[in-house]
């Protein structure tokens with residue numbers, strides 16, 4: 400039986416994943432603002448450091464996997480908080496936990512992204528790049544320039560950045576080479592307290608309810624947790640840097656022809672250089 404760290408373990412999809420892991424006989428070190436083995440605030444540098452320290456102590460330096468589900472929805476006037484929890488709350492914590500994940504030789508990590516990554520329009524690329532460069536203040540400046548529509552744009556920016564971070568890191572010697580399988584899950588609208596809060600926020604209910612979902616309705620958090628457990632299982636041994644959409648078809652509805660996409664002609668030189676450098680490793 401394994402030892403797993405689960406952030407956001409007190410509610411919604413993180414709680415369902417933690418409950419299912421425990422029911423399967425695993426040990427779960429939950430991290431959350433309340434009702435968790437490790438009570439910590441992932442929105443601050445100090446909170447993230449304290450969380451990492453306590454998880455590392457609780458697991459004795461060896462983790463079989465992690466689920467990064469703590470997150471803030473598209474909350475009005477909370478741009479800074481959204482970026483701190485949804486991006487840095489994943490990246491900083493995973494960087495600190497990486498040696499413990501590497502120690503078991505076959506760890507699996509699931510980062511909870513969102514289908515807002517591909518379905519929210521007009522997300523400024525500069526904000527995403529600023530996050531990936533670790534510059535939260537610059538990302539906030541770009542996002543605040545967007546005004547009242549900002550919560551969903553800030554949320555999507557945080558999830559695009561964290562998905563790209565996953566894809567960039569997953570393939571490196573430090574992650575893939577250390578036996579860690581790092582992947583992301585991109586849910587659509589799932590009926591959790593986060594979505595309930597969105598449905599109760601003036602101006603957001605209509606937008607959420609009118610968003611196209613080809614299979615209709617909202618997703619079930621237990622089913623999403625089942626996907627997480629599958630991505631933590633041996634079945635994920637060959638899964639690396641993938642973003643799995645479980646969203647009732649919204650991404651396919653808006654973006655059917657956008658991907659998979661062939662390597663663009665302007666990228667062929669970079670592609671050949673990458674091939675050469677890989678063959679030397």
Ligand code: NAI
Pocket residue numbers: 406407408409410411412413430431432433439440441442467468469470471472484511512513514585586587588589590591592593594
């Ligand atoms: P939820 O609100 O039920 O659970 C999120 C958990 O994260 C809560 O227990 C909360 O206390 C914790 N959390 C928030 N800020 C924290 C902080 N500063 N430090 C530590 N813990 C903190 O939400 P849900 O829906 O289960 O969300 C899980 C993940 O799924 C989030 O990353 C969310 O962005 C993502 N997601 C949710 C969707 C939905 O429709 N519910 C859709 C797509 C993605």
